[in-house]
Amino acid sequence: MEILFVLGFFLMLLLTGVSLLGVIAALIVATVFMFLGGLLAVVIKLLPWLVLAVITVWLYRAFNTPSGEAKLNRLKRKISKLERNGWR
Numbered sequence: 001m002e003i004l005f006v007l008g009f010f011l012m013l014l015l016t017g018v019s020l021l022g023v024i025a026a027l028i029v030a031t032v033f034m035f036l037g038g039l040l041a042v043v044i045k046l047l048p049w050l051v052l053a054v055i056t057v058w059l060y061r062a063f064n065t066p067s068g069e070a071k072l073n074r075l076k077r078k079i080s081k082l083e084r085n086g087w088r
Contacts, residue, residue, distance in 0.1 A: 006027065013023045063072045 009030070010023055010027065013026060014020070018026070062068045
């Protein structure tokens with residue numbers, strides 16, 4: 001379907017008096033802009049997954065390294081203390 005748009009664009013530029021060199025330059029510029037727009041759309045679409053991956057790595061490093069295990073143990077102690085004291 002896009003090829004019909006490109007062919008129509010090509011023919012309309014030729015029919016309005018733009019030279020063949022101008023038409024080819026316009027097609028190249030349009031292709032570059034469409035390519036960059038497509039890349040931007042893919043990045044925006046994947047952004048939530050990238051953020052999720054960063055958060056997952058941050059949590060993994062925070063709780064599965066030697067200093068992270070100490071943090072995890074402190075957190076577990078706080079939770080059990082809250083449960084014993086009836087935090088609700």
